[in-house]
Amino acid sequence: HKYSSYNPPPGSLGFPLIGQSISLLRALRSNTDYQWYQDRIKKYGPVSKMSVFGSPTVLMAGPASNHFVFSNQDLIFTQTKAINVLIGHSIMTLSGDELKQVRSALQGYLSPEMVTKYVWKMDEEVRRHIDLNWVGHKTIKVAPLAKRLTFNIISSVMFGQGAAPFREALAIDFEKVVRAALSIPVNIPFTKFNKGLSASRRIRKLLRQIAHEREAAFQQGYCSSADDFFTYMLALHSEGKHSLTVEDIVDNAILLLIAGYETSSVLITFLIRQLANEPDILGKITDEQEEIARNKGPNKPLTWNDVSRMKYTWKVAMETLRTVPALLGSFRTATKDIEYRGYHIPKGSQIFTAQIVTHLDANFFDEPSKFDPSRFDNLSSIPPYCFVPFGGGPRMCPGNEFARTETSVAMHYLVRQFRWKLCCKEEGYRKDATPMPVLGLPIELETRSAP
Ligand code: HEM
16 A cells, blocks of 8 residues: 555455355356456456455456566466465476576477477377277267377377386376366365375376486486486586476476376367367368378378478367367466556466457457357467467467477377267366366267278
8 A cells, every 4th residue: 555546456355265266166167257257357347356266366358468467577477376386396486597597498398399309209199099099999088088198298208208107197196286276275185186286296206206217317328318308407407508406307397297288188179079060170171181191101100391281270279279278378476566557466466367358359359159260361360469378478388389289190190080979969168277078078980091
């Protein structure tokens, strides 16, 4: 109240700790969150205060707010309190020089030059996954399989075969951590948060063990920086590019793994769901992929060059991300008192911007409920900061090329080999940290061509 004309954003914080969490969670689970945000915006305008996921929060809506949130230097990247406890000292908790070093290391690890080297691993994982889980099956559940596929891809890229014997157990524990991400961070036995915390301890123990093995191999000159994430980070450390300890590298590995598998699996799941209802779009993707396959020898793995030609496939993926963003939005924390649109936002406030607010706004996307990949024919026709599935500004997702590549590789094999029908046409989806079809998206499969 040091300002003479102190003007906080409108809205209320609700009940202590709980605030509006229950009402927002309910909206997310019933997939009515767009309406929930609209109701708030109608009542309070594009900037309003509330309390969600354990913290007082300012909701900011619209492209100008997105720009402000993504680029303002006084807002630091935050996640829910639960995520901070579960993941530890990762890039998400850093600022200043430490952040610059880690961001640059992770960005390098996920740069197009590096992703070029991962394409064959992605190709190998996708083919193995399809042979094991799709070929010969009449019905399958897409969502858990997509999670397993993207988990196997990121762990194969990050740890090579180092984690292969533990993958199954790791995948189950990572799922528990992800499910605890939006929970209220109070450690009561048998709650989601409690299970997530135990899982995160087991993951940390295992990754620490792998990291120390890689450290020993690196010091003896048995491995190089392209082999796996730990060696890559240790090599950068030896060149003086960052000062992370092995513990810090493990925490960042946990973050990278979660960021790398959960979101991409959502994209693949909803892409498959959408294509079941869009025969024309599926036909066009198939033509594009057949053309790429025709120019290759049989059984030759895909290359970076092939993936770069999958342009239509990626437009359909972007339209999927517009209608069903893989993440709710972005959280930041104000490191000092700030002012936005005449409102004073005190230091320490959490700030949240939801992607769906602009993605489904008819002012920016004609007929927003229509699924139309041709919107992306001309990217410059989309107003800035309206399509933000990967965020924006200096903290924009560094994994977008990785995600584009693995999704395109997966679609290359799926659309050429199979056709599918939704087992339950009316199946809805709910958002529980990330969107998820309520039944896991069971589909009936028909083989189109021999693998
Ligand atoms: C469809 C897939 C994906 C989507 C939609 C997505 C979306 C996002 C979004 C919205 C953010 C937050 C940006 C912000 O708040 O400003 C983010 C951050 C991040 N993503 Fe992704 N992501 C995807 C895939 C990936 C993949 C495959 C990886 C790694 C292999 C990855 C690694 C990261 C990392 C490390 C961050 C944190 C960046 C930082 O702290 O500066 N993401 N992602």
